[in-house]
Amino acid sequence: xxxGVTVVESTIEGAGLPSSTAIPVFVGFTDKNYGDESExxxxxxxxxxxxxxxxxxxxNPKADCAxxxxxxxxxxxxxxxxxxxxxxxxxxxEWPLSAVNISARLTSKALFSELQREPSIALxxxxxxxxxxxxxVQTIRATWTGITAGCTASQRLFALIDAPKTIAxxxxxxxxxxxxxxxxxxxxxxxxxxxxxxxxxxxxxxxPPSAAVAVMMQQIDASRGIWKPPANTALINIIEPEYSHxxxxxxxKQDETYINLIRSFPxxxxxxxxxxxxxxxxxxxxxxxxxxRLVSYIENTLADIGRFVVFEPNNDITWVKLKGVxxxxxxxxxxxxxxxxxxxxxxxxxxxxxxxxxxxxxxxxGKLIMSVSLALQYPAEFIQVSVxxxxxxxxxx
Numbered sequence: 001x002x003x004g005v006t007v008v009e010s011t012i013e014g015a016g017l018p019s020s021t022a023i024p025v026f027v028g029f030t031d032k033n034y035g036d037e038s039e040x041x042x043x044x045x046x047x048x049x050x051x052x053x054x055x056x057x058x059x060n061p062k063a064d065c066a067x068x069x070x071x072x073x074x075x076x077x078x079x080x081x082x083x084x085x086x087x088x089x090x091x092x093x094e095w096p097l098s099a100v101n102i103s104a105r106l107t108s109k110a111l112f113s114e115l116q117r118e119p120s121i122a123l124x125x126x127x128x129x130x131x132x133x134x135x136x137v138q139t140i141r142a143t144w145t146g147i148t149a150g151c152t153a154s155q156r157l158f159a160l161i162d163a164p165k166t167i168a169x170x171x172x173x174x175x176x177x178x179x180x181x182x183x184x185x186x187x188x189x190x191x192x193x194x195x196x197x198x199x200x201x202x203x204x205x206x207x208p209p210s211a212a213v214a215v216m217m218q219q220i221d222a223s224r225g226i227w228k229p230p231a232n233t234a235l236i237n238i239i240e241p242e243y244s245h246x247x248x249x250x251x252x253k254q255d256e257t258y259i260n261l262i263r264s265f266p267x268x269x270x271x272x273x274x275x276x277x278x279x280x281x282x283x284x285x286x287x288x289x290x291x292x293r294l295v296s297y298i299e300n301t302l303a304d305i306g307r308f309v310v311f312e313p314n315n316d317i318t319w320v321k322l323k324g325v326x327x328x329x330x331x332x333x334x335x336x337x338x339x340x341x342x343x344x345x346x347x348x349x350x351x352x353x354x355x356x357x358x359x360x361x362x363x364x365x366g367k368l369i370m371s372v373s374l375a376l377q378y379p380a381e382f383i384q385v386s387v388x389x390x391x392x393x394x395x396x397x
Contacts, residue, residue, distance in 0.1 A: 025083040028067030028128030031056025034089035070127035074211035077236035107146025125210035134169035159188030162208035185278030186286035234269035366392035
């Protein structure tokens with residue numbers, strides 16, 4: 001990470017704080033109660049029985065029901081209540097629906113607009129990437145680009161992207177990404193290979209890894225914190241990866257676009273062996289999953305903390321209150337181990353006031369701007385987070 005990296009949250013008019021840091025939405029096609037590109041159906045689900053009651057089962061043998069089997073594994077592995085976004089019905093896949101249309105469904109503006117209404121969603125998983133042809137690199141790339149663009153716009157979603165199923169297809173995808181970097185790649189991470197699990201019907205099947213990764217993130221966030229790298233923790237209910245790490249060893253190069261390997265260790269189970277985003281490497285601070293998620297979490301929390309300033313006088317008294325509350329929360333974050341430094345002054349610095357973070361013109365324009373510098377655990381250099389509040393307007397939730 002280079003010093004002075006800046007992450008700016010533009011005018012915030014009251015953002016909601018997620019109740020959990022790792023609640024996922026799983027996106028794809030369903031048997032019933034299906035949506036479409038313009039009107040996806042979003043529903044919170046607490047169990048697989050509830051999923052089947054709302055969205056049906058894997059009843060159509062002609063359809064690749066990746067979403068169904070992935071969500072089943074998620075709940076069997078102890079996943080928390082999550083969200084399902086249906087963007088189409090199985091019957092459409094029999095037409096067949098073209099790859100371009102499938103991609104459009106999985107990345108539509110309507111979908112991300114709907115997700116914005118649920119501030120608890122933090123992870124974005126698309127098991128039905130499995131519906132795309134592994135050899136169609138351009139469509140896969142376009143879909144990944146649409147996913148990371150949507151997550152970037154939301155400023156709170158992080159994408160768990162399932163890499164293509166085969167070694168050859170993943171090699172082709174990596175080659176493409178190394179030639180032309182993925183825009184907004186820091187807002188997602190890719191995982192490979194598929195995982196062999198026991199299905200709800202008893203037979204062994206291979207499923208995309210995103211559900212297993214989501215459960216792992218929930219465990220690590222709860223036990224260690226969102227700042228702990230989501231890696232080197234045993235995945236639950238996994239028989240084995242579809243390919244061994246030796247078969248895919250040529251895919252993983254430290255100095256290129258990185259896909260996180262899932263591998264088996266004798267006596268230690270199946271583990272994610274990497275915590276890299278799809279960043280092009282130009283910003284080291286955002287090349288790591290835990291740092292990207294932590295920065296996003298802090299931005300959203302600071303936005304929530306500052307909601308009380310809306311309609312308050314933009315003066316010293318309000319600034320002292322905001323700075324005090326912000327300092328208290330960041331102190332707790334540092335005490336928990338999220339920030340680097342032997343003292344709180346080494347861990348974070350808050351600038352708020354005329355000549356520090358604002359001008360007289362800013363105040364006349366109704367802007368309250370607070371600048372927070374953070375020392376992240378690794379790399380141990382400062383990232384600049386600027387938060388700006390509009391004190392004149394209030395957007396109802």
